[in-house]
Amino acid sequence: MTAKPVKKKQFLLTKEKPFTALQIITSIFTALAITFVVLALVSKTPVKDFVDLLTYPLKSRFNFGYVLVKMVPLTFAGLATLLYFRTGLFNLSTEGVFYISGVAATAIAVNPSILTGNGVIDPVLCILTAAIVGSIIALIPGFLKAKYGANEMVISLMLNSILFGIGFWIIKNFLAKQGVTGQSSAPFEASAKLPVIIPKTQVHVGIVIMAVMVVLVYILLFHTKLGYTIRMTGLNSRFAKYSGMSAFSLFMVVHLIAGFLGGMGSAVELLGVYNSFTWATLPGLGFTGALMAMLGKNHPLGVLGAAFGISYLRASAQLLANMSPVIDIKLISIVEVILTLMISSQYFLRKWREKQLLKEEQEHE
Template sequence: MNVEKRFEIVRTFVAVTISLLIGFAIILFASDEPLSTLYYFIISPSTKMRYLGNVVELAIPLIFSGLATSILFQTGLFNLGSEGVFYFSGLLASIIGIKFSLSFIFHPILAILIGSLFGMIVMLLIGFFKAKWNASELVISLMFNSIFFGIGAYILNFYFRDPNVSGVYSFKMNESVFLNKIIPGTRIHTGLIIALLTVFLVYLFLYRTRWGYEIRMTGLNKRFGKYTGMNTTKVILIASILAGAIAGMGGAVEIIGMYDRFKWSALPGLGFDGALIAMLAKNKPKNVIFAALFLAYIRIGADLMARMTDIPSEMVYILQAIIILFISGKKFLEGYKEKSLLKEVKNNE
């Protein structure tokens, strides 16, 4: 392993450690029983099969959003539209679940396809605006999130809301749309297999095809891409469509894998989490799995902590922000990097 690579790993590790330490400090400061709070946050998710199941269940949508965001970030697109896509594709999947009744495997496939298709269209639009007119994909994608949330909430409330339950929930979906549970004692569903398969396919695409190569090169250096005759517009559009398909798939899989009705009364936040996962994973597909598991673990830890103690689970968002700040700091720990480079040079002499 070269110095550069090792350095990246050390840096990621240090960034995560700093944020966890800040988390501990917050707990020590704010909690009446800091030790048991720490226990719930860090240890308890691994104490029960059910909790570990929760971690994997939560990692499934995070893998999709992390993968989608890595593709976008890798192309140099700061597009956070996965959030709105997750929400709306989830809603579309639930509508397919409510309105249709198909023989077993075709029903979930249709729901996921429709979710993906929606994601592709949305991201293609944002990518098109960027490629053609250089319109800020960050601001437009964030505005799109709010717009799709508004439209989705309207559709849910006026057309699919079940008046017989309290809360704004949709009607029950037909059982044929649900993804099967695959591990007894947990709610882990076939979405896990779809997620892992998607990771593998994205890996093949990025590292074994010409388009994938162009996506990676564009992200590294836009001018290099242009000089070597790549069509940046095409690359942006391909990356956007792919990311949209994956985000849309994620929203659909989450709804038909974990819910019996559509229950999101706000944007679920899963799409935004993709940003942290992409950064932790350095945009590498297989790392996305581990980054998603890590985030899912501390999320479940925070949920358990919030349930058992006086510290709210939102603490995790503070830690997430700190990790992003440090990991993306190009000069963070640079002194250390230079030292290890020097050492390497000396060793080679």
């Protein structure tokens, strides 16, 4: 075995990981600073508003719980999308999968003849149904990509519209309360709902399922053969092919798993937060998943962090929106956009790093 002399490790900002951390922290500060500037332009009390925005979720148990509730669907969508991105697929079908799987979960959740009335079995039944539907739907772009090399982004975006159309039609015609016209389904049966686990908040058992999924995706990526092929294919598909890995089966499996996660996330969100299916447009959660994957640098724990951060601000803005004339959820879009731009930009701070490296080199001599 190798017995190399262990070099004393020095903490250097120019090293890979600290540099990434530095990039992210700088990006967050810049994004917040710009938010402050915007607030200063529109608000009479910008400092108070800004402080409120940053601290309001910490002010009560309910508020913080609200943050946790909001991060659940974002994390699920983020995990599904990061699997695509890691494989080198720019697939955005999680949006449509969220919608149609939600419809599937609803179909079970409003139907007392299928449900057992047991508070454990019923949610599991709904979630599994949604997840399986999600898997099957995700296989459509998966198969077209694997077999015919069709561009997964174009297909997934078109698929989203189609799925929305089909889903909305099903809700209106088959799952709505009889005699009521409107855009929502009949109410979910009580036994299908996910129970709240922290009193005085909305935090439901879905957050536990989410945590388990984060761990499972982490294990999948870094400790399994499948994860290894996912990573290698994503980093260099020619290398993966050259090494003898089969792209066809890999693409199919990845779509299957990502669809499963998306469907699951959708059902968890619906049964945890909603009383009936009320999505009259695409909920936007799948697209936010792409944002989470990018902000989290395609790492499950990164996605978790990104989902928490964004949910924190979104929750804060939503809660404050009732009281403040200027704070609105749209304000948070500014932060999201700036963060995405800066974190996904390869060149951000690179010049600085080069200079630092040069300095280190010169000191070395």
